[in-house]
Amino acid sequence: MRVGMGYDVHRLTEDRDLILGGVKIPWEKGLLGHSDADVLIHAIMDALLGAAALGDIGQHFPDTDPAYEGISSVKLLEHVAALLDEKGYGVGNIDAVIIAQKPKMAPHIPQMRANIARALHMDEECLNIKATTEEKLGFTGREEGIASQAVCLLYKKK
Ligand SMILES: Nc1ccn([C@@H]2O[C@H](COP(=O)(O)O)[C@@H](O)[C@H]2O)c(=O)n1
Numbered sequence: 549m550r551v552g553m554g555y556d557v558h559r560l561t562e563d564r565d566l567i568l569g570g571v572k573i574p575w576e577k578g579l580l581g582h583s584d585a586d587v588l589i590h591a592i593m594d595a596l597l598g599a600a601a602l603g604d605i606g607q608h609f610p611d612t613d614p615a616y617e618g619i620s621s622v623k624l625l626e627h628v629a630a631l632l633d634e635k636g637y638g639v640g641n642i643d644a645v646i647i648a649q650k651p652k653m654a655p656h657i658p659q660m661r662a663n664i665a666r667a668l669h670m671d672e673e674c675l676n677i678k679a680t681t682e683e684k685l686g687f688t689g690r691e692e693g694i695a696s697q698a699v700c701l702l703y704k705k706k
C-alpha cells in the first residue's frame with residue numbers, strides 16, 4: 549500500500565466558471581488557471597501521482613503548454629488513471645476536502661463523487677469529498693481563493 553497527499557489553491561475571479569469535481573457550480577466568481585482550475589481534482593491528482601512516485605501535475609501537464617489551456621481537469625484525471633494502471637496500481641481510497649467560504653458545496657458533492665469515481669474507475673464508496681470554511685479567516689475566508697487537500701491509498705494489482 550502507498551499513501552499520497554495533494555494540496556492546491558486557485559484564485560477566485562470574475563468572468564470565470566466555478567468548476568469543482570467536474571461540476572459547474574452557479575456562482576458569481578470562478579477559479580483562475582491555465583486549465584479549468586478545478587482545484588479539487590488537482591489536489592486529488594497530486595495525491596495519486598505522489599503515491600505512485602510520479603511527480604506532480606505541473607510535470608505532466610505544464611501550464612506553458614497550449615494543449616492544456618481551458619482543458620477539463622476530468623480529462624487530466626483520466627490520464628492520471630491510465631498512468632496508474634500502467635504502473636499496476638489500483639486506488640484503495642481517497643479522502644478530499646474543499647476549503648471555501650462560499651458557495652455551499654454540499655448539494656454538489658454527490659455529482660463530484662460520481663464524476664471522479666467514473667474517471668478513476670473506482671467505487672464511489674471508496675471516495676469521500678467534504679467541504680469546510682475557514683471561518684472567514686485567511687484567503688479562503690476573504691473569498692479570494694479556494695483550496696483543496698486530498699489523501700489517497702494505492703494498492704499494487706496482481
Ligand atoms: N463551502 C462549504 C463549506 C462548508 N460546507 C458544509 O458546511 C459544514 C459546516 O462548515 P464549517 O466550516 O462551518 O464547519 C461543513 O461540514 C460542510 O458540510 C459546505 O457545504 N460548503
Ligand SMILES: C[C@@]1(CO)OP(=O)(O)OP(=O)(O)OC[C@H]1O
Nearest residue numbers: 581582583605606609610611616
Ligand atoms: C493544471 C495545469 C495544466 O496546465 O494548470 P492550472 O489550471 O494553472 O493548475 P495548477 O494547479 O497551477 O497546475 C498546473 C497545470 O498542471
